[in-house]
Amino acid sequence: MQADYFEKKKRSTRLFLAILGVVTVISIIITEYNVVKGFSSLPKAVEWGLANFYPTQESLTKLPAILDKLIETLLVSIAATTTGAVMALLFAILGSNTTRVNAFFGSISRGIATIFRNIDVAAWAMILLFSFGQSSLTGYFALFFGSFGFLTRAFVETIDEVSGSSVEALQATGAGYFSIIFQSVIPSSLPQMISWILFMIETNIRSATLIGLLTGSGIGFTFNLYYKSLNYDVASLVVVVIIVAILFIESVSNYVRRAVL
Amino acid sequence: MEANEQLTSAKQLLDPQLQKKIRIKTLTKSSVVIRSTLIILALLSIYAFISFDYKQLDVGEAVLSTFANLKAMFLEPHLKHFTFTHALYQVFVTLGLAFLTTLFGAIIAVFLGLLAAENLTNKRVSSMIKGSVAFIRAVPTVLWVLIFAVAAGLGSVAAVIGMTFHSVSYLVKAYSESFEELDNGVIEALQASGANWWQIIFQAVIPSSLTYMISWTFLRFEINFAVAIAMGAAAGAGGIGFDMFMASNFYLDIREIGAITYFVLAIAILLEMVAIRFKKKLKVNG
């Protein structure tokens, strides 16, 4: 019996490793991944980075222009997150099992959110580029759709997690639907929701860089400009500015989270 | 009735206090921070809409044409420049990129995660690793990929290595947190029996966190699929994302984007459904 147990465990571990190995090999082949190059490029990248990828005295003259684009990117990210959050709150209340009006609307609103969530922001950017061109609005709407989809799921989970029991209690007192939402659901889930919103802003700033690359706006475009023209010193300054901005926002939201939760 | 008397006497007792209006909201640090956060975010958003660079864009017209585009995209999708098998193959290329990234990320993250767990190492090592992980996360993935592309050339190598950075930082955080949840008594018991660090890791720590680790790793795989599409588009890493980029920027074919979007959606929703089951496991056990 005992020998069997260990034998079985060993066999399933081996099977798992074998499947993992096969999938790895297939992946390496179809993606044309060069394993040797993978290992050798690491030291090469470090070497190159140390030699070229740092800001110089001259690149600092570009700093004001870079900061200008950074602020634009930050504002786009924040605006997309807050408006997305308002929409998401509405859909989450309709979609949550605790607060939905009926099962039909519940599935519809969750379904819409699922579609928006699973189309990546990069894809949204390329779709919106057709109509909005190279303006901030392309990035705004791409981030807005992505935030809406993600936050709806997060808010639904929050509502179900924190407010089920108090909703039952208020229903028992004969309270109306809107009273229950505003007196029980929102107060109990607001801190958690703010935490999600802050997380979304951080994520959106990173995505905004990517969208900027694709749509030619914001800080991503600035980076691409200097990167493509081989101005690596300025490009590295852009990276430094992004790092500082993201770490700053992360520390602000960590402070808020600690105070709120 | 007696009870009513009791209530009235209670009222008289409290009367002096009741002269002033009773507040029901109390100002705590938490409620002040919540309110100011919401106000600041609202103001910043309003300012953002005022300061947007609209570039003489007719917003109404653009919104309408987006609707028309979305309609064409989703209701009349077609494949013109690519064949069905080609698109399907490219979806697998993207999945392969995501898989390799997750695998490399997971292997590196197990070791760093062990070093980052406070109950397994000392506080200094732990905070050092957690700090560098936060730094890695601050650089957007696309920049990691592009920086590596200079040394390795555009392609799957730069994409996988660049994407691995964020996977490592995500998984180190997830793994180290599940290691830290392990009951200290278990480690103590094994230490008392004379087991060394590696024995404790492989006999107690990893087996008891394995379910969490597998779930987190799968969640990261789901994220990496989306990231791999984006990198295909933005950094020429190949896969379905690159086809989407071509359809959008070179062929300007909205219907083809629609068809590709359906491919992506199908896989993404499938992955999400599996991920939700893994997540339930995380919740039940945690």
Added chain:
Amino acid sequence: MTALLEVNHVSKQFGSDTKALSDVNFSVNEGEFVSIIGPSGAGKSTLLRCINRMIDATSGEIIFDNMNVMNLKKKDLKKVRTKIGMIFQHYNLVNRLSVIENTLHGNLGKKSTLAGVLGLYSQEEKEQAVNILHVLGLDEHIYKRADQLSGGQKQRVGIARALIQDPRMLLCDEPIASLDPNSAKIIMDHLRNISTKLGITVLVNLHQVDVALKYSDKIIGVNHGQVVYNGSPKDITKEDIQLIYGSEAEDLIFDVGGIHAS
């Protein structure tokens, strides 16, 4: 004495083959303190929730204050619910709000939608809340957040929320199941007082037989969704307890003996 609540032939079916309640009959008089006892899963909770239609019964009729609750439309149902207070095992408070806000929630059923949404309460309502909290011994905690209280204090806030409704009847679903013996006694004493002094009918689900026997005017024993005992706690015998609890009764029998002896 008139019956405030009559439960006639009530059955509840979950899905196609799980029968939670089958043909339940009993009545409760105005001002009575009634305990429903029975093993876990006997249908006590479902029965209680059928009365204020948090769960809809499959068939039968429930007469509360001369109205058949089963036929009520949404609006009238809300009106009936304002007259029935409910108390829960896990208190079901909004943890992040203060004690007084949680208490005032009991008034939401009587408010307009707008006043409910904005949380506007009159000075009298606030005074009443303060009074009730005083009677329940919670003066010091009025502005504390609900999650900073102990279990017994949370349950007292739950009682305050029910009392501010000015109810005719309280439904208490395992009110002391999550509490230590001291807090449990305080809660049961308050419930008993509410029944005797305020004349409010109290219907309690309990799984502690000794507590039920000590506090109640009437005991209703439920097993497998059916009423198997309905009578005074004085007349209950070992055999009745065995009938209610089935084979689990072995340990309980000694308990009953002890209580009758004392």
